[in-house]
Amino acid sequence: MIILNLKRQPTVPLEAEVISPDTVRGLKHAEICELPVYHGKRRLRLDEFFDVHGDGADEVRIRGDLNKVRWIGRGMSSGSIQIDGNVGMHLGSGMTGGAIEVHGDAGDWVGAEMKNGLIRISGNVGGQIGGGYRGSLSGMRNGTILIGGTAGLEVGLRMRRGTIVVGGRVRDFAGLQMKGGTIVLLSGAEIRTGAWMNRGTILSLQPLALMPTFAPSGRCDPAFLRVFASYLNRLGIQIPTDGGFYERFVGDRSLPGMGEICVWQSAQ
Amino acid sequence: MSTLRIKGGKVYDPANGINGQIADVCIVDGKIVADAPGATQIDATGMVVFPGGVDVHTHVAGGAINFARAMTPEDHRRTQAFIRSQSRRSGLGGFAPTTFATGYLYAGMGWTTVNEAAVPVLSARHTHEELSDIPILDKSCLVLMANNEIVLDLIEAGEYERAKDIVAWYVSAAKAYGVKAVNPGGVAAWKWGGDAKQLSSPIAGYHKLTPGDIVGQLAQICDELKLPHPMHLHCNDLGAPGNVATTLETMKHLEGRRAHIAHMQYHAYGGDDWDTMCSASDQLAEYFNAHDNMTTDAGAVLFGDTVTITADGPWQHLLYKLTGRKWGNLDVENETGCGIVPYTYKPNNLVNSVQWAVGLELLLMIDDPWRVFLTTDHPNGACFWRYPEIIHLLMSADFRNECMKILPTKIKGRIKLPELTREYSLYEIATIISAGPARALGLHQKGNLGVGRDGDVIVYEPSNDIAYMFGHPRYVIKAGEIVIDDGDIRATPEGHEYIIQPHYDPSTDDFLRPLFEDCYTMSFENYPVEMERIENPHVQDCTQ
Numbered sequence: 116m117i118i119l120n121l122k123r124q125p126t127v128p129l130e131a132e133v134i135s136p137d138t139v140r141g142l143k144h145a146e147i148c149e150l151p152v153y154h155g156k157r158r159l160r161l162d163e164f165f166d167v168h169g170d171g172a173d174e175v176r177i178r179g180d181l182n183k184v185r186w187i188g189r190g191m192s193s194g195s196i197q198i199d200g201n202v203g204m205h206l207g208s209g210m211t212g213g214a215i216e217v218h219g220d221a222g223d224w225v226g227a228e229m230k231n232g233l234i235r236i237s238g239n240v241g242g243q244i245g246g247g248y249r250g251s252l253s254g255m256r257n258g259t260i261l262i263g264g265t266a267g268l269e270v271g272l273r274m275r276r277g278t279i280v281v282g283g284r285v286r287d288f289a290g291l292q293m294k295g296g297t298i299v300l301l302s303g304a305e306i307r308t309g310a311w312m313n314r315g316t317i318l319s320l321q322p323l324a325l326m327p328t329f330a331p332s333g334r335c336d337p338a339f340l341r342v343f344a345s346y347l348n349r350l351g352i353q354i355p356t357d358g359g360f361y362e363r364f365v366g367d368r369s370l371p372g373m374g375e376i377c378v379w380q381s382a383q
Numbered sequence: 384m385s386t387l388r389i390k391g392g393k394v395y396d397p398a399n400g401i402n403g404q405i406a407d408v409c410i411v412d413g414k415i416v417a418d419a420p421g422a423t424q425i426d427a428t429g430m431v432v433f434p435g436g437v438d439v440h441t442h443v444a445g446g447a448i449n450f451a452r453a454m455t456p457e458d459h460r461r462t463q464a465f466i467r468s469q470s471r472r473s474g475l476g477g478f479a480p481t482t483f484a485t486g487y488l489y490a491g492m493g494w495t496t497v498n499e500a501a502v503p504v505l506s507a508r509h510t511h512e513e514l515s516d517i518p519i520l521d522k523s524c525l526v527l528m529a530n531n532e533i534v535l536d537l538i539e540a541g542e543y544e545r546a547k548d549i550v551a552w553y554v555s556a557a558k559a560y561g562v563k564a565v566n567p568g569g570v571a572a573w574k575w576g577g578d579a580k581q582l583s584s585p586i587a588g589y590h591k592l593t594p595g596d597i598v599g600q601l602a603q604i605c606d607e608l609k610l611p612h613p614m615h616l617h618c619n620d621l622g623a624p625g626n627v628a629t630t631l632e633t634m635k636h637l638e639g640r641r642a643h644i645a646h647m648q649y650h651a652y653g654g655d656d657w658d659t660m661c662s663a664s665d666q667l668a669e670y671f672n673a674h675d676n677m678t679t680d681a682g683a684v685l686f687g688d689t690v691t692i693t694a695d696g697p698w699q700h701l702l703y704k705l706t707g708r709k710w711g712n713l714d715v716e717n718e719t720g721c722g723i724v725p726y727t728y729k730p731n732n733l734v735n736s737v738q739w740a741v742g743l744e745l746l747l748m749i750d751d752p753w754r755v756f757l758t759t760d761h762p763n764g765a766c767f768w769r770y771p772e773i774i775h776l777l778m779s780a781d782f783r784n785e786c787m788k789i790l791p792t793k794i795k796g797r798i799k800l801p802e803l804t805r806e807y808s809l810y811e812i813a814t815i816i817s818a819g820p821a822r823a824l825g826l827h828q829k830g831n832l833g834v835g836r837d838g839d840v841i842v843y844e845p846s847n848d849i850a851y852m853f854g855h856p857r858y859v860i861k862a863g864e865i866v867i868d869d870g871d872i873r874a875t876p877e878g879h880e881y882i883i884q885p886h887y888d889p890s891t892d893d894f895l896r897p898l899f900e901d902c903y904t905m906s907f908e909n910y911p912v913e914m915e916r917i918e919n920p921h922v923q924d925c926t927q
Contacts, residue, residue: 250457252708 116172117147119165121179121200127155128203129164132186134175136194136213142171177202182222188215191232204241207234210258223267224248229277231258235350239264242286245279246272253294255279261350271298274315280352290317293374297343299354312367312374320354320379329366329376336360337377358382386411386419387863392427392842395809396434397753397818398831402810408432410838413862417834425858425865427842433813434830435495435839435861436770439820440615440645440680441761443485444499444513444524446506447692447721450711451479451762454723455690471872472518478690478725478762482516486875488768490519490866493841493856495878496821496829499524500563500615500645501694503715504531505905507557508912514880515918519866521837523824523881525615526557527694529564529597530571532717533898538600539592545894547604551887552895554610556911558882560824560923561612562605563645565694566619567597570720578697580620582632594619595636602640608885609925611825613641613678621698624654627663634670637677643823646682646760647671648742654797660734661797662741668748678823679749680758683742683773685765686730692762696720717902728765733797736790738764740798743776743783747803752814753822770816771853777807778849812853825923826881838863879921 117139130153133139139147147170148162161167164184165177173194177187181202188196188207196207196215204222207215207229214233223241226234227248240262246269247254254274265283273292278299281289285304293312300308303321310326316337344356361377389408394401409419442448452459455478462477465484474484489497497517502510502524514522528534528550537546550562568586569579577587582595598616605614618633620626630650644650653663671677693699696712699722703710711723728735742764749755757774761767776783780803787794787801807815821830828837840860846852859867866874899907914920 248457248460250455250709252457 116169116174116176118168119161119175119177120168121164121177121181121184122166123164124180125154125164125183127183129154129184130186131161131184132189133161134177134184134187134196135189135191136173136175136196137191139171139175140173140194144170147171185222188213191215201238207232210234220264225262226255226258226260228253229255229258229260231256233259233261235261237263239283240266242267242269243272244270244281245274245277246270247274255296259350261352271296274298280347290315290374293317299347299352301352301354309367309374309376311370311372313370313372315374317374317376318354318361318379319376323376323378325364325376326367328369329364330368332363332365332375334360335363335377355379355381385413385863386422387838387860387865388419388422388424389427389432389840389842389858389860390424392430392432394432394832395813396832397810397814398434398822399833401832408832408840410840410860410863413838413864415832415834415836415838425842427858429845430857431809431843431845432832433493433841433843434817434821434832435837435841435859436489436493436816437820437824437826437830438489438494438497438758438761438767439643439756439823440500440682440758441497441767442499442501442692442763443497443517443761444482444522445502445510446713446715447501447694447723448479448762449509449513450713450721451690451692451723452481454709454711455479455725458688458690471875476768478688478766479692480766482513483518486518486520486878487872490859490861491870491872492768492771492854493843493859493867494767494770494816495519495839495859495861496521496826498522498560498612498824501565502526502557502559502563503694503718503721504553504557504910505715505718507559508916511558511880511912511917515877517878518875519861519878521829521878521881523560523826524557525561525563525612526553526559527565527719528553528562528601529567530569530694530719532571532902533895535568535571535586535589535592535597538596539589543600546600547607548887548891549895550601550604551608551885552891555884555887558880558912558914558917558920560881560883561610561615562601563615563617564598564601565617565719566621566698567601567616568592568594569619570694570696573697573700573720574714580623580629582619582629582636595632598633599636599640602637602642606640610883610885611923611925612823613643615643615645617645617693617695618650621649621693621695622652622702624652624656624660626650626652627666630667631670634674634677638674640676642677644677644679646758646763647679647745647755648682648684648738648764649760651741651745652737657734660737662737662744662799664741664744664748665799668745671754672750675751675754678754678756678819679745680756680760680820681742681746681773682758682760682764683746684728684735684738685759685769685772686728686735686739687765687769688725688727689762689765690723690725692721692723694719694721696722698722699724702726716904730789731791733791733793736794737797740787740790740794740800743773744799744803746773746777746815747805748799752807752811753819755815756820756823757815768854771850774807774812774816774853775850778812780804780806877919879919880917881921881923882917883923883925885925
């Protein structure tokens, strides 16, 4: 295991995509210390900002307030990163495998354009979780993102596959231009959920203010729900399958899209 | 005094009928000379020597390509990055390379002259600023005239002589090199929600003016003004199944006049709709072969991602409807319009497969390499840095057959390519990439290794991998200076801009001024581009 303790707070964003099991695996302590990071436009050594303990391994642990540290775990393919503290933008962007766990909050673009793997964040996150970067045709293509707290704008922006679960309240435009995959809103969302969605599923356990371009299509008991619920159960998340029903809406009909928003109604 | 001798290479110089003879090419102060005793030598023994490449039709500067750059950040993230160094500026490659990168990429494969094919007069100033930021290359640009409402009104009113003066005034004001016509009347009609697909139907917004009138009269004007490059025409009804009828009719309107038909591939389709679309390149090639008043360029398509940009707004709206991808459309006051749609040509798509085949068919079925040139209508059919792949396809029938195996089975009977066995020789390649386009542009100093011409030379190391050979020249020499040496950018000299200043009646200013006050958001005095704004202008004679 390699442990990084933040010793100096960056004054401007620190781009640290080298903090990834793929990069440090097999490196000696000294080699890790001299990995390059970009403090604004200046290229510096990793150990200018972090106390580095241990040699390269599949497991990376980071401690400190990493609010300004960006691109951690970028494109990682395996191994794990554990972060104790808050972390900055683009965490796990484009990752293809492995796991990232954050005990704290995270910034925007968590798991943006990721292809596989698991990201779990206990606190709140910013916007564009699992989203596609500006100009891209699609966001995350697979994998799972679990958020304990709240999330910002455009969650799952243009996502194509995979799962996003948000425990707290989600802001506007969840599932914007969604093309596939599943978003689970345990505490509902603010306005314009599913705007421009083409395919995919948004499950909400709380009532939603829906746009007029979503057409009611009756009660449903999605066939995939029990399998999906047992998958989430293994990850420690419960969604109801019995004792009520899902009210289904189809949209966004302004496209016209064939996505679905399913809102849980308990029986009593 | 800089002197250079390229010693002992196999020289292909079609302008002088030199076909693979071993010879020295000597350059003194940027010009080819017969001999240069004591010159710095490049040993080109066993290598192939071509005149520098000339692109007759590309989009590398101005409002539209800049809009395309802004619209495709997803491409910038993944593409080749040029890192700033002692000899070069930073930049990005990709579908719509940045200005400096455009120069590096063109020069990197041996092209030393390019013609930016579509400039609204209103954005001419911007275009020249960008052209001056494209290093190494010599440049020229064409201004859009076929949807200019002042010109169209005059043609409709039958005021031919006045229209001629106005065109000459516009070309002079824009510091352009010639006249481009895009979808004549169609872009003007688009502003009424329409298009102009028939040459003989009146255009929306006009009483009796037809696209045929515009095509014929603009071509006549270019001829009478003695422009070195004739009217450069993007025909009506681009991209649509069955548009070969429109293209043939356009060519008939051009009889007795010179014209350059741009990206003919997009105008050579048969069939009635997308399901029945097929190649009609044989009809076009047959007509074209029999009428030597025209030149053309292929506008070939290669499979892959790109971004399409054109002044043809209505077509781009249709393309957006077909793809559902992001799009942009611009209205350039009373001059023209513009549309941008990122696009992916897929080999499993029947329409795209037909397009791929048609571009190659035209290059192979038009007999005279002096009249058909290699282009992809960059970036519309593919990016210019993929030209070597097309050269490979032209030089090897086996490779073409190999590539055809991935096309959908439904393609059978829709294309002519499987029947074509012609293979281009090096001499013919030198013609379609250099000597031919230079002649069509009236740039007599280019595409020619004769004494007194510009010392722009490509030296290739022969290889069985044709695409590699043409993509990685051993040396590229611009005006006698080695700019590329084995893939390294050695020098980045500034290029020239070729412009023409055709004559117009002095009363033209007084005629235009009130129209300007009426129609434009810009004041008349601010409109013409001052000569001082052009870096290294080279005024080409247009009185012969």
